Amino acid sequence: MWKPYRRAIEILQAVMLTGLPFLSINDQSALRFDIPTLKLYVFGSVIWIRELYLILGVSLFFLLLIAFVTVIFGRVWCGWLCPQTVLLDLSQSIAKLFGRKHQKTVQILLQLPLSALVAITMIWYFVPPAETLNSLFVSSTLTSFFLVLWVAVYLELAFLGRGFCTSICPYAMLQNALFDKDTLLIEYDVSRDATCMKCDECVKVCPVGIDIKKGLSSACIACADCIDACRVLSEKRGMPPFPNYKGRILRPKTFWLGGATVAAGVLLLLLLWSRPPVDFLVTRDNAPLPSGLNRYSYTIYNNGGKPLDLELSSPDNVTLIGEHSLVLPPFSVLRGRILVKSTGKLEQLHLNISGGGIAINRESVFL
Ligand code: SF4
Numbered sequence: 184m185w186k187p188y189r190r191a192i193e194i195l196q197a198v199m200l201t202g203l204p205f206l207s208i209n210d211q212s213a214l215r216f217d218i219p220t221l222k223l224y225v226f227g228s229v230i231w232i233r234e235l236y237l238i239l240g241v242s243l244f245f246l247l248l249i250a251f252v253t254v255i256f257g258r259v260w261c262g263w264l265c266p267q268t269v270l271l272d273l274s275q276s277i278a279k280l281f282g283r284k285h286q287k288t289v290q291i292l293l294q295l296p297l298s299a300l301v302a303i304t305m306i307w308y309f310v311p312p313a314e315t316l317n318s319l320f321v322s323s324t325l326t327s328f329f330l331v332l333w334v335a336v337y338l339e340l341a342f343l344g345r346g347f348c349t350s351i352c353p354y355a356m357l358q359n360a361l362f363d364k365d366t367l368l369i370e371y372d373v374s375r376d377a378t379c380m381k382c383d384e385c386v387k388v389c390p391v392g393i394d395i396k397k398g399l400s401s402a403c404i405a406c407a408d409c410i411d412a413c414r415v416l417s418e419k420r421g422m423p424p425f426p427n428y429k430g431r432i433l434r435p436k437t438f439w440l441g442g443a444t445v446a447a448g449v450l451l452l453l454l455l456w457s458r459p460p461v462d463f464l465v466t467r468d469n470a471p472l473p474s475g476l477n478r479y480s481y482t483i484y485n486n487g488g489k490p491l492d493l494e495l496s497s498p499d500n501v502t503l504i505g506e507h508s509l510v511l512p513p514f515s516v517l518r519g520r521i522l523v524k525s526t527g528k529l530e531q532l533h534l535n536i537s538g539g540g541i542a543i544n545r546e547s548v549f550l
Pocket residue numbers: 379380381382383384385386396412413414416417425426
């Protein structure tokens with residue numbers, strides 16, 4: 184029976200997705216996009232919006248992962264992991280405990296708190312959980328976002344439900360283009376049709392209301408409920424279930440597509456780990472200033488999870504007017520300006536930042 188495995192994986196997925204923002208690495212959520220500073224916290228590291236090559240790396244990795252999972256394992260995401268399926272399955276399972284008569288009403292009522300949990304979880308991926316809980320119903324922006332999300336998720340779950348999977352979901356439409364003849368799918372064994380008892384138990388349990396006996400349907404979410412329902416009857420007759428998983432997992436495509444996905448993941452990690460702990464950018468301002476004075480703007484990115492105390496200096500024969508001691512909290516960016524006073528003529532200006540024994544960056548700028 185597949186159902187107990189599916190339920191276990193669904194519960195694990197729900198706990199993981201809800202709990203991930205609470206997992207703190209280097210004092211930040213394991214996965215969170217910070218809108219005001221446009222940076223993505225990802226498992227103890229940070230990706231700034233200006234780091235396009237890393238964003239492209241992340242996108243490439245996920246595109247390959249989606250292609251690999253879909254080509255080889257078919258609709259495994261839809262039937263086993265998709266939050267939409269998980270929410271509908273869990274609310275349906277709990278509602279069943281209240282009897283057939285009240286099942287539908289209880290399920291719709293249960294979806295109210297579940298939708299609220301989904302809405303607040305979505306916010307946690309943008310605003311730290313503690314801040315969300317403190318500001319909810321205090322900050323009008325946060326409260327409005329929460330209420331809009333809650334209503335949207337609830338209406339989608341209660342009124343579209345499985346219809347979303349069969350008619351709107353863009354991933355479901357993409358799947359048809361990616362499948363090949365060996366993709367893992369749930370299929371009715373037509374060769375044994377003469378021995379099928381035509382009890383239609385497989386049809387009664389199907390959450391999207393299709394008859395698997397009529398052939399493959401793009402609406403099937405591969406939940407395996409029809410296999411379980413058929414197995415109850417067919418095993419009594421010493422036969423395997425008529426609908427069953429069909430496909431070939433171990434084949435050349437598995438290895439080259441899987442290999443490409445792993446290679447993209449490793450490349451992404453290497454790019455992340457090989458970044459300097461500090462990025463230091465300097466530009467000269469064009470502001471009109473008295474002779475011998477120039478103004479420079481600098482931006483310093485702390486890419487690490489530790490605070491940095493840095494000293495701004497120049498080895499050239501100049502005087503720096505402005506803040507020299509710079510404090511950068513973890514994963515922060517510091518923007519500032521410094522006036523440079525020179526007595527003689529200089530061809531170039533060198534600006535250094537140093538401190539903490541971790542980073543010394545030097546930029547050379549024409550005066
Ligand atoms: S549940 Fe099995 S035996 Fe019954 S109709 Fe479906 S495929 Fe045939």
